[in-house]
Amino acid sequence: MRHDMAVKLQRISDIVNTVVIVLGVLFVVTMLVLSTIGITYQLIFGSALTWSYSLTRLFLPWLAMLSVTVAFKSGEHVAISMAIKYLSPKMVRATQVLNLTFVGLFAVALIWYGLIFFENSTQLFMVSDTLQISHKWTALSIPVCGLIMCVHLLSGLSLVQHLDITTELD
Numbered sequence: 114m115r116h117d118m119a120v121k122l123q124r125i126s127d128i129v130n131t132v133v134i135v136l137g138v139l140f141v142v143t144m145l146v147l148s149t150i151g152i153t154y155q156l157i158f159g160s161a162l163t164w165s166y167s168l169t170r171l172f173l174p175w176l177a178m179l180s181v182t183v184a185f186k187s188g189e190h191v192a193i194s195m196a197i198k199y200l201s202p203k204m205v206r207a208t209q210v211l212n213l214t215f216v217g218l219f220a221v222a223l224i225w226y227g228l229i230f231f232e233n234s235t236q237l238f239m240v241s242d243t244l245q246i247s248h249k250w251t252a253l254s255i256p257v258c259g260l261i262m263c264v265h266l267l268s269g270l271s272l273v274q275h276l277d278i279t280t281e282l283d
Contacts, residue, residue: 130186
């Protein structure tokens, strides 16, 4: 029963990660399209299309925060990977648990303070003379990142398993 629950939680985390990757790709494509429109306009008409660059920048916080969750899910823990080679199996396990604990605290802080930041984001970002976008759009990326990291934490120690290194040690 416990194994079935772990598999389900891992599956939920995998689905969320896939959705995040797709969103990241869509954001990059959107940024490229907007930049291409701006560059093409400047080449043809000789003047800058400033709204395309302003709008493009609004996707950067989202892309950065979503990238953090993908890296976490992919097990990109450089310092932990290096330390595993020099630690006993008990210390490896303790380091993994400590790592997940700190990541969990960080994720909760992202949610908590990110929601406060979101609620207090009352200014508008002036994209053009007629287009204004609330700063809430970019501020929302912070608690969403924390929430996604919490979902990934449901996968447990599998997030910090380094099978290639641990097999090498065995």
